[in-house]
Amino acid sequence: MPQISTPYHHGDLRAALIDAGLDLARTGGPDAVRVREVTRAAGVSPASAYRHFADHRALLVAVALGSQDLLAQAMRERISSLVADASGTQEQAVARLRGVGLGYIDFALAEPGWFALALLTFDPAGAAAPSVTVAHEVPPPFQLLIDALDGCVTAGVLSAEGRVNAEWPCWSAVHGFADIATRGPLQGQDAPTLAALGVHVVDRIVAGVRSR
Amino acid sequence: MPQISTPYHHGDLRAALIDAGLDLARTGGPDAVRVREVTRAAGVSPASAYRHFADHRALLVAVALGSQDLLAQAMRERISSLVADASGTQEQAVARLRGVGLGYIDFALAEPGWFALALLTFDPAGAAAPSVTVAHEVPPPFQLLIDALDGCVTAGVLSAEGRVNAEWPCWSAVHGFADIATRGPLQGQDAPTLAALGVHVVDRIVAGVRSR
DNA sequence: CTAGCATGTGAACACCGTTCACATTGCCGA
DNA sequence: TCGGCAATGTGAACGGTGTTCACATGCTAG
Numbered sequence: 001m002p003q004i005s006t007p008y009h010h011g012d013l014r015a016a017l018i019d020a021g022l023d024l025a026r027t028g029g030p031d032a033v034r035v036r037e038v039t040r041a042a043g044v045s046p047a048s049a050y051r052h053f054a055d056h057r058a059l060l061v062a063v064a065l066g067s068q069d070l071l072a073q074a075m076r077e078r079i080s081s082l083v084a085d086a087s088g089t090q091e092q093a094v095a096r097l098r099g100v101g102l103g104y105i106d107f108a109l110a111e112p113g114w115f116a117l118a119l120l121t122f123d124p125a126g127a128a129a130p131s132v133t134v135a136h137e138v139p140p141p142f143q144l145l146i147d148a149l150d151g152c153v154t155a156g157v158l159s160a161e162g163r164v165n166a167e168w169p170c171w172s173a174v175h176g177f178a179d180i181a182t183r184g185p186l187q188g189q190d191a192p193t194l195a196a197l198g199v200h201v202v203d204r205i206v207a208g209v210r211s212r
Numbered sequence: 213m214p215q216i217s218t219p220y221h222h223g224d225l226r227a228a229l230i231d232a233g234l235d236l237a238r239t240g241g242p243d244a245v246r247v248r249e250v251t252r253a254a255g256v257s258p259a260s261a262y263r264h265f266a267d268h269r270a271l272l273v274a275v276a277l278g279s280q281d282l283l284a285q286a287m288r289e290r291i292s293s294l295v296a297d298a299s300g301t302q303e304q305a306v307a308r309l310r311g312v313g314l315g316y317i318d319f320a321l322a323e324p325g326w327f328a329l330a331l332l333t334f335d336p337a338g339a340a341a342p343s344v345t346v347a348h349e350v351p352p353p354f355q356l357l358i359d360a361l362d363g364c365v366t367a368g369v370l371s372a373e374g375r376v377n378a379e380w381p382c383w384s385a386v387h388g389f390a391d392i393a394t395r396g397p398l399q400g401q402d403a404p405t406l407a408a409l410g411v412h413v414v415d416r417i418v419a420g421v422r423s424r
Numbered sequence: 425c426t427a428g429c430a431t432g433t434g435a436a437c438a439c440c441g442t443t444c445a446c447a448t449t450g451c452c453g454a
Numbered sequence: 455t456c457g458g459c460a461a462t463g464t465g466a467a468c469g470g471t472g473t474t475c476a477c478a479t480g481c482t483a484g
Contacts, residue, residue, distance in 0.1 A: 009431050009480065035472060045433050047474080052431095056472060122396040142397070168392070168409050169385060169416035175396075176388020177380065184334045184387075185354070186380075197380050204381035208420025221449060221462050247441060257464050259443080264462095268441060426484090433478070440471070447464070454457090 014052040014062075016042045021063035022114070029113045030120060033063050060120060067114040068121040071107050072140035078103030079144070093155035094210075097148040098202050101174040104141065105198040108178035109191070115182060145170060162212040173205035226264040226274075228254045233275035234326070241325045242332060245275050272332060279326040280333040283319050284352035290315030291356070305367035306422075309360040310414050313386040316353065317410040320390035321403070327394060357382060374424040385417035 010016065020041035024032040035056050039046045053059040079099040082092065108115040121139055138146075149166050152158040158166070180186050181194050222228065232253035236244040247268050251258045265271040291311040294304065320327040333351055350358075361378050364370040370378070392398050393406050 013431085034470095036470080046472085047434080048432050050473075119395075122392070123399065139397075165409060165412055166416075168389065168398075169413045172388035172392060172413050173381060173385040173417060174388070175392060176384035176386070179391060180334070180380070180384060180387060184331075185351075187335065197377060200377055201381045201384050204378075204420040204424075205385060205417060206420070207423045208416040208418070211419045211423050212416075225462085246439095248439080258441085259465080260463050262442075428481105428483085430481080431479080433476105435475090435477105437474080438472090441469095443468080444466090445464105446466105447462105449460105449462075451460085452458095454455100 010044065013042065013044065013048060016044075017049060017052065017059065018062050018066055021059065022066050025063060025067065025117045026111065026113045030060065030064075030117045032113070033060055033117070035059065060117075064117045064120040067111075068118040068139060068141065070111070070114055071104070071118045072144065074107040074110075075100060075103035075141055075144050078106065079148075089155045090157050093148075093151045093157055094206065097152055097170075098206060100144050100148045101170065101202040101205070102198060104174050105178050105181070105202070106195075108182050109194055109198070112182045115178065142167070142171065157210065159212070162209065166209050169209055170205055173201055177201045222256065225254065225256065225260060228256075229261060229264065229271065230274050230278055233271065234278050237275060237279060237329045238323065238325045241328045242272065242276075244325070245272055245329070247271065272329075276329045276332040279323075280330040280351060280353065282323070282326055283316070283330045284356065286319040286322075287312060287315035287353055287356050290318065291360075301367045302369050305360075305363045305369055306418065309357075309364055309382075310418060312356050312360045313382065313414040313417070314410060316386050317390050317393070317414070318407075320394050321406055321410070324394045327390065354379070354383065369422065371424070374421065378421050381421055382417055385413055389413045 017038050020038045021033040024034075024037055024041065035049050036046045038059065039049050049059060053062065079096050082095050082099050118141075122142075145167060149158065149163060149170070153160065153163045177198060181189070181198070186194060186197070229250050232250045233245040236246075236249060236253065247261050248258045250271065251261050261271060265274065291308050294307050294311050330353075334354075357379060361370065361375060361382070365372065365375045389410060393401070393410070398406060398409070
């Protein structure tokens with residue numbers, strides 16, 4: 001975690017506030033990360049948060065970046081086991097593409113609170129870029145998708161023509177399903193059903209992108 | 213609009229509050245429909261809202277149902293011009309399916325505030341079913357998708373095997389793109405680009421569902 | 425050792441959702 | 455016709471929120 005300010009009175013507030021925010025968001029979603037609750041959980045005064053964050057939105061974005069890291073980490077672990085498998089590159093490439101989508105969906109189903117919070121990170125209006133240029137220029141989860149699609153091109157399962165703008169159908173389908181399953185009409189369905197539907201969605205969109 | 217209570221003092225508050233809520237939500241999204249603001253816009257005391265709605269959530273759901281109707285209406289108008297076209301039933305069926313998806317996307321892009329509000333309707337935890345059984349059992353926009361897919365089966369462009377659970381890939385892709393374009397990284401992109409990407413997403417998911 | 429500054433605090437303000445006793449108004453039966 | 459009743463609207467209040475500001479505290483550079 002990029003931490004510049006040296007610990008003074010507390011030790012490292014800012015980090016402690018972000019951790020408390022992650023705890024609250026895990027069960028309560030984005031609405032649960034409130035200035036007063038977070039500072040209360042950290043055993044500190046509400047006003048102290050404003051020494052480290054400009055306002056409530058800045059705190060929210062900081063916690064959201066944390067949950068986005070968790071999402072990216074879960075996706076990487078999901079596909080790491082596949083890359084170790086040294087089978088044919090064609091199958092491997094599409095397996096990685098599927099793994100990216102399924103990792104995204106699995107994380108959303110397993111941690112809906114964190115997932116809903118991570119979505120705030122994709123909103124450019126909210127993610128204030130600190131001064132110059134920064135990491136998080138393109139969100140890590142999205143970068144994993146781009147890499148997987150590029151891998152499909154080099155492996156020959158996707159033509160150069162089929163590659164252009166392929167990110168959006170893929171991300172749309174996977175993200176849309178995660179949203180529907182998490183906050184929409186599929187909410188509360190049993191886990192096996194949701195997992196099966198998730199696989200179905202990924203299979204259909206991969207087929208659609210390849211059919212070109 | 214289902215309106216049971218007879219107008220007493222005001223004329224028809226409830227309806228006036230819902231209208232005011234729609235006005236506020238159009239520019240400000242779901243967060244803008246607040247009890248105090250809505251009653252203020254209607255020129256009435258904040259407490260008066262509680263004669264017609266149990267709490268803030270109930271008011272929000274009522275306004276969301278209104279915006280959902282607007283969404284369904286926009287989608288119907290989008291496909292109505294296609295049904296008039298008496299060409300081959302195969303092309304007609306897939307054109308209707310595409311029209312449903314594009315109507316959904318176009319509405320989201322044209323009215324992001326209303327669209328974000330309409331999403332609340334798909335959440336079963338929020339849409340309180342008044343007593344027995346009701347309309348809105350399955351949301352009208354979703355019903356349009358189901359009908360379009362069934363039409364593809366009868367027209368022969370979709371096998372019975374390919375039809376099962378086809379709603380979810382379709383809705384996921386279209387809804388996911390609408391969400392990404394509205395609140396995500398595509399937010400603020402110019403309209404022609406978004407429209408072209410929307411067409412691309414719809415084309416890919418339709419191809420994916422047909423390829424089975 | 426001391427001056428200065430980063431950090432944490434307590435109280436206050438405005439806004440929000442919500443409740444409650446009370447005022448107003450239309451309707452319906454005697 | 456008229457009186458009462460129930461439905462509707464009101465003003466003030468309570469607890470919660472984000473946010474600010476003067477003030478207290480304690481590390482650290484010189």
